[in-house]
Amino acid sequence: MILVTGATGQLGSAILTALRRRGVDAIGSSRQALPDMRRIDFDDPSTISFDGVDTVVLISAGEAEDDIVIARHEAAVTAAERDGVKHIVYTSVTTAGDHLAFAAAHRWTERRLERGTATWTILRNGLYADLFGSLLTWNGARLTSAFGEGALAAVTREDLADAAAVVAMTPSDHVHRTYELVGPPITAADIAHHLNVSLDGTSLAARRAALDQSGLKPFQPAMLMSIYTAVRHGFLAQTGDELTRLLGRTPADAVSVAAAVASSRRLT
Template sequence: MLLITGGNGRLGRQLIEQLNQLHLQKQFIVSVRDMNKAQTLIAANNQVRCIDFNDTHSLEKGLKDIQTLFFISVDGPLPARMQQQQNVIEAATRMGVKHIVYTSFIDIAEDSPFALSKAHAKTEYLLKQSGITYTLLRNNLYADLVPLLAKLTDGNFTLPAHNGKVAFISREDIASFAVKVLLEPNKHQNKTYELTGSQAYTYFEVATLLSKKFSKEVNYRPGTSADYIQQLQKIGLPVSLASAMSGMYEAVKEEHLGYARISPDFEKVMGKPAKSLQDWLMI
């Protein structure tokens, strides 16, 4: 049996929807943290378990009779995130899970200014040390979040990314790739895939695309990390999250960290390239 974590999240829902289209509801179970938010999943005839990643008993009960785990990285502050992900791997080891597919990140470099990269790096390390076979999906930044740069501003956005490029990929493409892996897990044992779009863009180019998409002028201005953190705090984000997001954009401008890299992995497995940001925006 397959267990998919993060069933109430956007990537989880995208994956579940694609599996449901194949009428595979009886072949997987969905894990959520809040059963009250899972009514749509239940209505679609999905099997749902409520699992608390901070509770050993809850984890062991939730992982009972699970052979394959699709483990979507958790949200939250860095220390809590790292502990929860460690808890999941340790419980999976105790409960005899055979294979784990983990949604990692394109940037897991030790010198990355993006603090959350460390959580992914540690989780990958723990997974490789666990003895469980694994598949690592190192996803680039989501194309799905790009339109927010225009929608949540007056058309002018400032980021500390300078001229750095990103090969954005959509959640839909990531989910499609995950379905392929989950249907034939033996073919993907102990493999690492970098999932990127088919073209990399600077945020100046992103602004041009958004201008076309929304038929209004959208402009990008490179800024400092301090200004960006202050900007996020003004809209209510806690300092820790604001600092993490600033660090991510600082990392984008560092070419060696991989955000601009266009990986061949998606096309090798799927037989076609992932959509570029322009194609995903349907411009």
């Protein structure tokens, strides 16, 4: 049986759906007590049971400081080893993401898997297309971007979910493989063109000042600023063909996904 953690989340739920669409015996886990889901909270190791599970799809439990995220992942991997899980599929971040403020917890987890007892596959996921759209802002009817002319090799969650399902269904074909799952590069200008709106640039300093005023959690502005600067300065633009090969098809159009999210955030 396959178990997908973080299964109420956007990526985990899409992976579960992708597996079930293919007729695979899969369950999800969540911190919440929900029907048809195992209750697992990585912050409380006593709740973690992978009994009867052959393959765990370990969705990174980010959105916290690195020490918290690393403790969560350590607890999950240790429990998987204890319970006899054979294979762990981990959703990491793209290699080019080494420049991002949240990369350390991903790379730590990859190393933990490499020295562990279960076999593994690492999915080095590119940044989500909808995240790119959500990081653009509006000034009235004009789109504003701190990405400069930089491009992001963006990818949709649905494509990442399909790729994860392909791997989890046939783990023996993907033992000790690390996949670089990035899509075609997109820019803020592509989004503005798609939406037929004008585009203004803004500086990193101006963007940081706005984020500092927006009531985010303490670690979040640094996280987001690292995305802006990495895209702006060309670190996240490089694409590849491993996503296409795993999917057996062309990845979905990231521009329309990012544009839809940007558009939904327009106030006027």
